[in-house]
Amino acid sequence: MRPLACWLSFAALVGCSSPSPEPTVATSPASDGTAEPEPTDGPAASSDPGEPPPSSVAGAREILRKDCAALADKYGELVRVEEASKLDPKLSQSQVDTVKGRIDAAARTLAERFREGCEQSLVGKFAEEASLQCAMSAKRLSDFDVCMNGPAAPPAK
Numbered sequence: 001m002r003p004l005a006c007w008l009s010f011a012a013l014v015g016c017s018s019p020s021p022e023p024t025v026a027t028s029p030a031s032d033g034t035a036e037p038e039p040t041d042g043p044a045a046s047s048d049p050g051e052p053p054p055s056s057v058a059g060a061r062e063i064l065r066k067d068c069a070a071l072a073d074k075y076g077e078l079v080r081v082e083e084a085s086k087l088d089p090k091l092s093q094s095q096v097d098t099v100k101g102r103i104d105a106a107a108r109t110l111a112e113r114f115r116e117g118c119e120q121s122l123v124g125k126f127a128e129e130a131s132l133q134c135a136m137s138a139k140r141l142s143d144f145d146v147c148m149n150g151p152a153a154p155p156a157k
Contacts (some may be wrong), residue, residue: 060126068118071135076111078141080104 083103087096134147146152 059129061129061132063118063122063125063127063132065119065123067132068115068123071118071132072111072115074136074138075114075141075144076107078138078144079107079110082141083107 080103083106084100087099091099131147135144138144138147
């Protein structure tokens with residue numbers, strides 16, 4: 001199930017890995033009126049609390065709660081789009097409406113879990129700005145996952 005795979009990809013940030021993609025990075029207005037990309041969680045996120053501040057790490061910045069919220073929204077959006085694209089064209093409009101309602105409910109649940117996990121594991125840690133922007137601009141869950149977690153490891157021999 002694609003939404004489950006996405007949640008598993010988020011879990012990769014906390015210690016597991018998943019081949020499914022994540023949502024893209026969104027932007028939020030900065031105090032000077034320009035758009036500032038929202039960060040994503042993934043390989044760019046550091047799990048070392050003693051990690052140096054962004055000023056000493058090129059392109060890194062601290063992940064904030066609003067970043068987790070933006071990433072979760074993007075994740076939910078990508079889940080909706082990808083799951084809706086899998087609908088059988090032979091379904092009646094009533095069936096489509098029912099299934100889309102279920103997809104929306106599942107996407108909201110997965111986005112909320114993503115947000116909670118991000119807030120618990122990543123807020124206050126540092127991530128590469130490029131990875132965050134990549135995630136927020138992703139068009140597919142698999143792309144989001146790669147932005148956040150890096151490419152999937154090759155299978156063990």
